[in-house]
Amino acid sequence: MPTRSPARLVVALAVAAVLAVFLIYQAVANSSTPTVTPSQIGHQSGKLAVVGTVVGPVTGDAHSAAGMRFALADPNDAKPVRVLVDYHGDDPPPLFQPGRSVVVTGTFARGRLSGTGIITKCPSKYTTSAPKA
Amino acid sequence: MADLGRAALVVTLGLALYALVAGGYAAHTNRRRLADSARNALVCAFGSTLVAALVLLAALARHDFSFQYVAAHTNRTLSTGYALSALWAGQEGSLLLWLLILTGYGALAVFVNRTLLRDLVAWVVPVLGGVASFFAFVLVAVASPFKTQVPPVDGAGLTASLQNPYMVAHPPMLYLGYVGLAVPFAFAAGALLSGRTDERWIVATRRWTLAAWTFLGFGQILGAHWAYVEVGWGGYYAWDPVENAALMPWLAATAFLHSVMIQERKGMLKVWNVVLVALAFELSVFGTFLTRSDVVNSIHSFAKSPIGGWFLAFVVISSLFSLALILLRLPLLKARTKLESALSREATFLYNNLLLVALCLTVLWGVLFPVLTQLVKGETRTIGRPYYDFFLRAFGLPLLLLMGIGPLIAWRRTSVRALLRTLAWPIGVSVVCGAALVLAGAGSSRPGLIAYTFSAFVLATIVVEVVRGTRAVGSVFTLVARNRRRYGGYVVHAAVVLLAIGIAGSSAYGRSTEQRLLPGQTMRFDGYRLTYRGVTRVNTPQALETRAHLDVSGRWNGSIATGTNDYKFPPEPNKKVAIETDWLRGEDLYVIADIRNSGAVYFTVLVKPLVNLIWLAGIVFVLGSLVAMWPDAREQRRLVTRLAPARASA
Amino acid sequence: MTAAGVVLGVVLAAAVVVVVALPFLRDPAPADDRLDAPTPAEEQRLALAEERDRALGALKELEFDHRTGKITDEDYRRDVGPLRQRAAAALRRIGEPSDAVPEPRSDREERDVTDAQPVPEPAPPPDEGTPPTPAPVPEPYPPPDEITIPSPTPPQE
Numbered sequence: 011m012p013t014r015s016p017a018r019l020v021v022a023l024a025v026a027a028v029l030a031v032f033l034i035y036q037a038v039a040n041s042s043t044p045t046v047t048p049s050q051i052g053h054q055s056g057k058l059a060v061v062g063t064v065v066g067p068v069t070g071d072a073h074s075a076a077g078m079r080f081a082l083a084d085p086n087d088a089k090p091v092r093v094l095v096d097y098h099g100d101d102p103p104p105l106f107q108p109g110r111s112v113v114v115t116g117t118f119a120r121g122r123l124s125g126t127g128i129i130t131k132c133p134s135k136y137t138t139s140a141p142k143a
Numbered sequence: 144m145a146d147l148g149r150a151a152l153v154v155t156l157g158l159a160l161y162a163l164v165a166g167g168y169a170a171h172t173n174r175r176r177l178a179d180s181a182r183n184a185l186v187c188a189f190g191s192t193l194v195a196a197l198v199l200l201a202a203l204a205r206h207d208f209s210f211q212y213v214a215a216h217t218n219r220t221l222s223t224g225y226a227l228s229a230l231w232a233g234q235e236g237s238l239l240l241w242l243l244i245l246t247g248y249g250a251l252a253v254f255v256n257r258t259l260l261r262d263l264v265a266w267v268v269p270v271l272g273g274v275a276s277f278f279a280f281v282l283v284a285v286a287s288p289f290k291t292q293v294p295p296v297d298g299a300g301l302t303a304s305l306q307n308p309y310m311v312a313h314p315p316m317l318y319l320g321y322v323g324l325a326v327p328f329a330f331a332a333g334a335l336l337s338g339r340t341d342e343r344w345i346v347a348t349r350r351w352t353l354a355a356w357t358f359l360g361f362g363q364i365l366g367a368h369w370a371y372v373e374v375g376w377g378g379y380y381a382w383d384p385v386e387n388a389a390l391m392p393w394l395a396a397t398a399f400l401h402s403v404m405i406q407e408r409k410g411m412l413k414v415w416n417v418v419l420v421a422l423a424f425e426l427s428v429f430g431t432f433l434t435r436s437d438v439v440n441s442i443h444s445f446a447k448s449p450i451g452g453w454f455l456a457f458v459v460i461s462s463l464f465s466l467a468l469i470l471l472r473l474p475l476l477k478a479r480t481k482l483e484s485a486l487s488r489e490a491t492f493l494y495n496n497l498l499l500v501a502l503c504l505t506v507l508w509g510v511l512f513p514v515l516t517q518l519v520k521g522e523t524r525t526i527g528r529p530y531y532d533f534f535l536r537a538f539g540l541p542l543l544l545l546m547g548i549g550p551l552i553a554w555r556r557t558s559v560r561a562l563l564r565t566l567a568w569p570i571g572v573s574v575v576c577g578a579a580l581v582l583a584g585a586g587s588s589r590p591g592l593i594a595y596t597f598s599a600f601v602l603a604t605i606v607v608e609v610v611r612g613t614r615a616v617g618s619v620f621t622l623v624a625r626n627r628r629r630y631g632g633y634v635v636h637a638a639v640v641l642l643a644i645g646i647a648g649s650s651a652y653g654r655s656t657e658q659r660l661l662p663g664q665t666m667r668f669d670g671y672r673l674t675y676r677g678v679t680r681v682n683t684p685q686a687l688e689t690r691a692h693l694d695v696s697g698r699w700n701g702s703i704a705t706g707t708n709d710y711k712f713p714p715e716p717n718k719k720v721a722i723e724t725d726w727l728r729g730e731d732l733y734v735i736a737d738i739r740n741s742g743a744v745y746f747t748v749l750v751k752p753l754v755n756l757i758w759l760a761g762i763v764f765v766l767g768s769l770v771a772m773w774p775d776a777r778e779q780r781r782l783v784t785r786l787a788p789a790r791a792s793a
Numbered sequence: 794m795t796a797a798g799v800v801l802g803v804v805l806a807a808a809v810v811v812v813v814a815l816p817f818l819r820d821p822a823p824a825d826d827r828l829d830a831p832t833p834a835e836e837q838r839l840a841l842a843e844e845r846d847r848a849l850g851a852l853k854e855l856e857f858d859h860r861t862g863k864i865t866d867e868d869y870r871r872d873v874g875p876l877r878q879r880a881a882a883a884l885r886r887i888g889e890p891s892d893a894v895p896e897p898r899s900d901r902e903e904r905d906v907t908d909a910q911p912v913p914e915p916a917p918p919p920d921e922g923t924p925p926t927p928a929p930v931p932e933p934y935p936p937p938d939e940i941t942i943p944s945p946t947p948p949q950e
Contacts, residue, residue: 020485024494028501031537035530042524045513050522059525073659073745100657101737101745103376104707104716147798154809161813173828179816187809194805262830339831341839408847408854553858554851555872561865608861615860781846 043115048082049089051118059115060093060123061085066108072097082123085111093118097125105130145210148198148289151191155242156279158188162272170265170336178265182253185268188275189246196243199236199288203229208294212236218300218712220684225306231314232305234435234450235288240315241431242278244322248351249275252326256347259783263343266333274325277457285450300712303686309369316362317389321427323355324392327399328424331417332465335472345403345416346782350772352403352420356396357768363389364761375718377655377733377749379757382531384510388430391510394503395423398496405489408554410479414469415496417476421465426507429458433510484556491549495542502538506531536590540597543643546636547601550608568607573600591651598640598647605633623770631771638764641756648729648753655749662742669750670698671732678706678738686710690719691736691744698732699725705736705746729753838887845883852876 045059062082072078077098084091095114106112106128116125166181168174199212203226208214216229216236231237249271253264282288304310327348334344366386367379380386399419405412432454469476482489509526516524551565576599577592585592609619609630616622623630658666660675667673676692690704703721710717721734730752737745811818831839855876859869 018482020490021482021493021497024497028497028538032501032505032534035533035537042512042516042526042530045523045525071739073657100747101735104718144795144798147802150802151805154806158809158813170828173830175826175828176816176820176823178828180813183815184813187812191805191809194801262828265828337830339836341836342843343839408850410843410847551863553863553868554854556868557864558868561863561868564865565863611861612857615857 151195159275166269320359392426398499413476569603572603588651594647634767641760645756
């Protein structure tokens with residue numbers, strides 16, 4: 011009686027192993043972060059990534075105990091909600107300034123976001139700037 | 144002249160639609176002259192797109208601000224080189240470049256294969272015509288680069304971070320890769336549409352796929368290098384969705400390049416290969432959709448663009464078309480032979496494919512996760528770096544190992560005894576290397592140590608292969624000349640090893656610190672002494688250049704300056720980091736300064752071991768690909784003999 | 794648009810029309826307007842050619858793998874016979890001269906195998922060149938299809 015090649019079984023087991031690695035990781039690790047705008051925070055607390063526009067004045071120093079302070083508004087100021095941010099960490103990127111769109115990651119508690127990371131967005135390549143007069 | 148550009152694009156759209164409709168009809172009804180006419184239309188589409196591109200380039204060179212695009216992306220102080228590179232600096236221009244490359248590739252592919260593969264080309268033309276029609280439509284109706292206005296006094300200028308040689312080269316390289324994947328896709332679709340079961344489409348597109356894959360890979364290395372030297376955060380890859388958009392089709396194409404060898408030799412994996420080539424193409428268009436919509440948060444993407452929806456529709460329609468075609472032709476795609484052994488080169492190629500596709504889909508899951516959570520749960524959740532790092536190790540390290548085992552394992556089947564005998568030297572070398580690395584202190588990072596050890600293993604197998612092959616054949620030159628694909632592939636493997644060592648070294652063994660210094664103060668870190676001397680400010684026509692100056696001694700002696708450039712047109716600050724490379728130790732001293740008005744400066748100092756191997760890997764990668772792609776006259780003659788129509792016997 | 798632009802546009806449009814219509818202009822009334830699609834016979838020939846190249850390629854790879862030590866002498870001896878037979882069969886099916894390659898011996902009948910010619914160096918697979926004369930491989934006994942079997946004695950009447 012011809013014996014079946016074990017090759018298919020081994021390949022099937024390899025596929026199963028790859029899937030198992032993925033599923034186990036997804037089940038065990040909790041590496042996703044809610045990404046919200048200031049108006050979407052609501053009653054959430056804990057680790058968040060907040061997308062918004064920087065509202066000045068920007069005061070303080072990211073390296074000091076008090077940290078750097080600013081506020082975030084909804085993108086395009088869709089809703090008149092502000093979130094106060096106390097940022098401690100690496101220097102913000104050079105493009106960081108009032109009016110710039112940013113993503114601040116940190117922990118939200120008692121109405122304030124304790125930020126630990128800032129990403130600013132590159133100036134848009136894919137929308138046309140208004141021409142100068 | 145804008146009218147000429149507009150008219151040229153309308154002509155391109157018309158020609159592409161003709162290639163699609165007439166070409167499809169001709170292929171279906173077997174009409175030679177109509178098929179040739181459709182092929183000519185595709186070639187002419189390249190010509191008319193070239194006219195459009197030249198019109199825009201001329202406007203950029205002349206600073207013709209009556210073109211809205213020129214005013215938005217250049218100004219009078221911009222040099223001619225950067226002004227011309229603004230062709231791909233914005234939405235409309237980059238789409239025009241995409242269409243130019245697509246029609247150029249398409250014209251060349253159908254022209255080169257017009258005689259030997261006439262029947263197949265007849266089906267390829269409408270597929271390429273369909274893709275070109277979409278891009279031409281977007282340029283004509285949605286995002287035209289030829290919108291005009293009353294010319295302003297000056298333009299808005301080019302973003303400062305894009306005024307960099309690497310950023311000039313990075314988009315064209317990527318596009319040559321992305322768009323190049325359309326050619327093997329079109330040939331695969333053409334083969335399925337024509338109902339042929341032979342491997343002609345693979346043979347015809349082998350070098351196209353390799354070239355596109357090389358451009359895509361090298362383009363990513365260029366982008367990583369730009370991020371490292373220009374963006375100034377100390378890293379080179381952030382797992383940003385737009386970066387991942389280039390990585391995913393590259394991974395799918397890598398899997399395809401390997402599995403296609405099995406189909407050529409064994410007649411197996413036919414379904415898998417057409418799925419892979421379709422996946423690579425769809426992911427390349429999907430990547431364009433990601434960069435031009437605001438679907439996912441990225442440092443690269445911004446305000447919503449009107450073309451996002453169109454691209455999504457195209458991806459959906461073309462994916463459904465590919466799926467339907469594959470399902471319809473499934474009976475033709477039956478394998479001729481079976482996998483004989485789990486311990487064979489075919490099997491290792493299969494395992495490698497599984498890991499590559501798994502990594503690709505893992506990255507895709509991470510990119511789409513925010514969209515999916517929003518759709519399913521109503522809240523957006525993003526996945527961070529730890530997710531990607533985990534799977535890069537989980538799938539990448541076994542891939543590295545397979546890269547070493549695969550070349551030394553025989554086709555069809557190998558016994559365990561034979562395999563162990565062949566791997567004895569590489570295993571020995573890697574064990575010795577691993578032990579030496581542990582003694583040298585590399586045991587502080589387990590993934591780093593594993594990556595280094597596996598890299599030593601792969602390098603040793605490559606050396607064993609070359610030495611044994613040379614002994615069997617007589618000279619290494621003859622060996623490589625007669626087996627270009629195989630040994631070019633080994634050079635590419637060596638490049639991947641360099642990449643792995645560079646990534647492991649700079650990430651797993653990198654060190655950093657941060658300190659605030661006043662003028663005259665010194666910081667010590669990792670064998671370096673850095674003394675802050677003071678700040679200088681130089682006002683140039685383009686920017687205010689602020690630099691903090693440091694004297695460095697210890698492991699390297701010299702002076703460095705780091706700070707920011709505050710550009711004037713457009714107004715935008717840009718970090719200027721200081722990078723000093725110690726070629727003997729193979730490490731970079733990387734210093735970032737945050738200069739305060741008080742005179743104090745916060746210095747972030749990073750030591751990045753072996754990071755320059757990543758850039759060297761890019762060069763080796765291209766060399767290996769060139770060897771693999773190099774034409775072989777003997778092979779060509781053999782293919783012509785195989786593909787030429789049989790002569791009627793006397 | 795400037796006058797030059799208009800002229801250029803007209804010239805380009807005319808050129809496009811001519812090039813696209815060229816197949817019809819060159820051959821307004823062809824005897825046969827069918828695409829050169831492969832006939833079933835040609836498709837068959839192509840399939841056989843691919844099979845031939847695969848068979849010869851597999852043989853070439855086996856020998857190269859053996860020469861470079863990836864497979865043992867036993868595995869080589871086990872596999873080379875069937876692969877040579879497969880290659881010979883592929884050459885025969887496509888109609889190429891294969892008189893130097895002995896017919897595969899079936900399980901049911903004995904055939905005369907006399908002083909079989911050495912198997913010619915197979916044509917290289919699509920992506921590998923012709924190897925030089927291989928280094929001698931130590932074999933305790935020759936592979937099955939090179940055994941010299943004396944002609945059978947005619948049966949006594």
